[in-house]
Amino acid sequence: xxxxxxxxxxxxxxxxxxxxxxxxxxxxxxxxxxxxxxxxxxxxxxxxxxxxxxxxxxxxxxxxxxxxxxxxxxxxxxxxxxxxxxxxxxxxxxxxxxxxxxxxxxxxxxxxxxxxxxxxxxxxxxxxxxxxxxxxxxxxxxxxxxxxxxxxxxxxxxxxxxxxxxxxxxxxxxxxxxxxxxxxxxxxxxxxxxxxxxxxxxxxxxxxxxxxxxxxxxxxxxxxxxxxxxxxxxxxxxxxxxxxxxxxxxxxxxxxxxxxxxxxxxxxxxxxxxxxxxxxxxxxxxxxxxxxxxxxxxxxxxxxxxxxxxxxxxxxxxxxxxxxxxxxxxxxxxxxxxxxxxxxxxxxxxxxxxxxxxxxxxxxxxxxxxxxxxxxxxxxxxxxxxxxxxxxxxxxxxxxxxxxxxxxxxxxxxxxxxxxxxxxxxxxxxxxxxxxxxxxxxxxxxxxxxxxxxxxxxxxxxxxxxxxxxxxxxxxxxxxxxxxxxxxxxxxxxxxxxxx
Numbered sequence: 001x002x003x004x005x006x007x008x009x010x011x012x013x014x015x016x017x018x019x020x021x022x023x024x025x026x027x028x029x030x031x032x033x034x035x036x037x038x039x040x041x042x043x044x045x046x047x048x049x050x051x052x053x054x055x056x057x058x059x060x061x062x063x064x065x066x067x068x069x070x071x072x073x074x075x076x077x078x079x080x081x082x083x084x085x086x087x088x089x090x091x092x093x094x095x096x097x098x099x100x101x102x103x104x105x106x107x108x109x110x111x112x113x114x115x116x117x118x119x120x121x122x123x124x125x126x127x128x129x130x131x132x133x134x135x136x137x138x139x140x141x142x143x144x145x146x147x148x149x150x151x152x153x154x155x156x157x158x159x160x161x162x163x164x165x166x167x168x169x170x171x172x173x174x175x176x177x178x179x180x181x182x183x184x185x186x187x188x189x190x191x192x193x194x195x196x197x198x199x200x201x202x203x204x205x206x207x208x209x210x211x212x213x214x215x216x217x218x219x220x221x222x223x224x225x226x227x228x229x230x231x232x233x234x235x236x237x238x239x240x241x242x243x244x245x246x247x248x249x250x251x252x253x254x255x256x257x258x259x260x261x262x263x264x265x266x267x268x269x270x271x272x273x274x275x276x277x278x279x280x281x282x283x284x285x286x287x288x289x290x291x292x293x294x295x296x297x298x299x300x301x302x303x304x305x306x307x308x309x310x311x312x313x314x315x316x317x318x319x320x321x322x323x324x325x326x327x328x329x330x331x332x333x334x335x336x337x338x339x340x341x342x343x344x345x346x347x348x349x350x351x352x353x354x355x356x357x358x359x360x361x362x363x364x365x366x367x368x369x370x371x372x373x374x375x376x377x378x379x380x381x382x383x384x385x386x387x388x389x390x391x392x393x394x395x396x397x398x399x400x401x402x403x404x405x406x407x408x409x410x411x412x413x414x415x416x417x418x419x420x421x422x423x424x425x426x427x428x429x430x431x432x433x434x435x436x437x438x439x440x441x442x443x444x445x446x447x448x449x450x451x452x453x454x455x456x457x458x459x460x461x462x463x464x465x466x467x468x469x470x471x472x473x474x475x476x477x478x479x480x481x482x483x484x485x486x487x488x489x490x491x492x493x494x495x496x497x498x499x500x
Contacts, residue, residue, distance in 0.1 A: 011155045012229075019225045020149050021167035023088065025175035026218030027142050030095060030135070032179025032321065033214060037207050038102070038132070040289055040314050043300040044203065045105065045128060046120030060441035062133070066140035067434065074145045082231025084149040091141030092222040096215045098138055101131025103195075103208035110199035119301060124199075142222075152231070169408070173329035178217075180322030182210045186315055203311055262432070265418040265482045270436040272349070272476045273411045277437050279356055279470035280407060281444040282462035283363075283400070288317030290459040294367040295393050296384055297374050305382040312384055320397030327401025328408070335409060346481040349410050352403035353474030359400045360467035364460055366392050414481070 070087055077083040101108070109124025110116065150168060182188060189195050189205035192212060196205040262270075283290075291313040292298050298310025339348045369392070370385045377383070384390070415433045448462040 012153045016153050016229045017150060017167055019229050020146060020153065021171050022221045023092075023142065023146050023218075023225055024168050024171040025178065026092075026214070026221045027095075027139055027146075028172045028175025029179045029182075029217055030099065030211070030214045031139065032176045032325070033183055033207070033210050034135075037183050037210065037288070037314070037318070040292060040300065040310070041204070041207055042128070043289075045109075045125050046118070046122075047125060060438035060445065062136040062140050063434065063438040064442075066137050067144045070141050071144045071148065074148060076234070078234045080233050083234050084145040084152065085226045085231055087141055087145040088149070088222060089226055091138045091145070092218055094134055094138030094141065095218055098131045098133075098135035099211040099215050101127050102135065103211040104200075105131065106199040106204055107197055110197075114199070116199065149229075149231075153229070169332060170329070173325055173332075176325035176328070177322055179210075179214075180318050180325060182213065183315070183318035183321075186311070188213075263418065266415065266432070268476070268480050268482070269411065269414055269418060270433065272473050272481060273433060273436040274440045275469050275473035275476065276353065276356075276407055276411070277440040278444055279353070279360070279466040279473060280404075281441050282448050282459070282466045283360060285444070285448065286459040286462065287321065287397070288314045290363060290367075290463070291317035291320065291393060294363075294458060294460065295370050295389065297370065297382070303382075309382060309384065316390060316394070317397075320394045323394060324397045324401040324404065327398050328405045331402050331405040332409065335405060339410075344483060345410050345414065346477050346483065349406055349481075350474045350478035352406045353470050353477060356400060356403040357467045357470035357474065359396050359403075360463045360470060362392075362396050362399075363463045366396065367460060418482075 074083050074087050077086060079086045105124045105128035106114075106121065108127045109121050112123040114121040114123045147168065186202075186206060189202060189209045192205075192209045195208040195212070196202065200208060292300075292310040293313070296309045296313030296316070297306075298308070298313050299306040300310055301307075302310075335348070339345045342348050342351060366389065370389050373385060373389065411433060444462070451461050451465065
């Protein structure tokens with residue numbers, strides 16, 4: 001049985017919301033694979049560490065441009081199958097195509113003329129970068145319409161909207177766990193033996209297998225959702241139901257107007273959010289590489305033993321990210337009572353930002369302990385670090401799940417509250433807030449590589465910068481953010497997909 005949904009009207013059955021929310025698991029599955037496996041994979045293609053960050057610029061840029069454009073046109077889409085579903089279907093198909101390019105980049109590059117003996121594979125890099133940019137554009141095409149679809153399903157019932165976003169958050173966590181679990185399992189390629197080729201070694205084959213599974217999973221949940229939960233098409237004259245932003249003013253004009261009319265609380269929120277993401281992005285970008293190089297002492301290009309150490313470290317990092325996701329899911333359920341206990345959401349945000357600062361600073365100590373252990377063993381002995389070093393590193397991943405749960409929720413709840421206090425619209429306020437997320441990501445993508453190179457390479461300089469900025473954002477959250485009129489935490493459940 002299928003349910004017809006309009007832009008407004010009574011809330012739809014909860015199973016409709018669950019079906020659409022499940023798409024988030026497919027989106028986040030691929031994003032988790034990106035975070036855990038792609039930075040090391042880029043370097044096996046011959047892209048230097050200092051340049052790897054520039055490739056990650058496509059995520060913030062696509063988030064800056066694609067989400068508002070897709071959101072605007074999905075609001076006004078008059079397709080006979082609905083406003084949101086055409087964009088969701090197109091986004092899922094583009095994800096499948098992009099993932100194919102990424103996973104098979106080495107094979108395509110080799111067939112196009114890349115030499116196996118040349119450490120740099122320019123044709124494979126070109127295929128990979130093309131696929132990576134398409135993937136980020138497609139992910140943004142999926143996320144915005146999915147969230148808008150959930151709002152349509154919820155009608156004007158605010159409680160149902162919180163439930164819908166809660167389900168979306170839940171499936172984001174499920175996707176994270178699945179993605180990081182797949183990335184940490186080194187023998188997954190044996191399920192699909194054909195993935196191992198002349199140009200694609202075991203590590204590459206494992207990544208390829210992970211992405212093939214992601215394609216099947218995402219297309220399955222997306223097809224199920226858009227065929228079982230239907231929309232009522234928008235009238236051909238493009239009119240929108242009341243309360244859905246039916247202004248004919250172009251979306252760029254709406255964004256400009258929103259900035260002109262921002263009140264002081266929103267400007268401070270944008271600043272704190274911006275600093276928060278400057279702190280987060282270096283770790284999100286290089287966490288598994290840090291495990292492979294600094295903690296395990298491996299090298300992307302070195303002897304077979306050094307490469308094995310690096311691969312072991314990357315897999316351990318993927319396990320750490322899975323632990324991080326589990327902590328994230330559990331912590332998200334307790335944010336409301338904890339915020340009341342500590343005296344409000346802005347104090348909670350400040351406290352967890354200090355935890356973020358401590359966790360990032362802890363990576364320096366763990367690295368020094370690992371280096372001291374390797375120096376004691378001698379350069380001729382290449383083996384994994386002792387269990388206590390690995391345990392400390394994994395503990396940092398788990399600890400950072402606590403501030404991540406706040407980063408994924410409180411800024412959006414505060415934006416909604418401040419905007420409501422000022423009489424503005426929630427959708428546009430969240431769109432403006434997204435700019436304070438993607439712009440710092442672009443900034444970090446540009447400076448992190450040169451910053452690391454200026455201090456002798458490695459990941460620690462960017463982590464130290466993140467620790468300092470996290471402490472600054474903590475102080476601003478506690479002392480500069482105004483208290484909203486409603487001091488209780490509003491569990492909006494809004495989640496950012498990998499910084500897109």
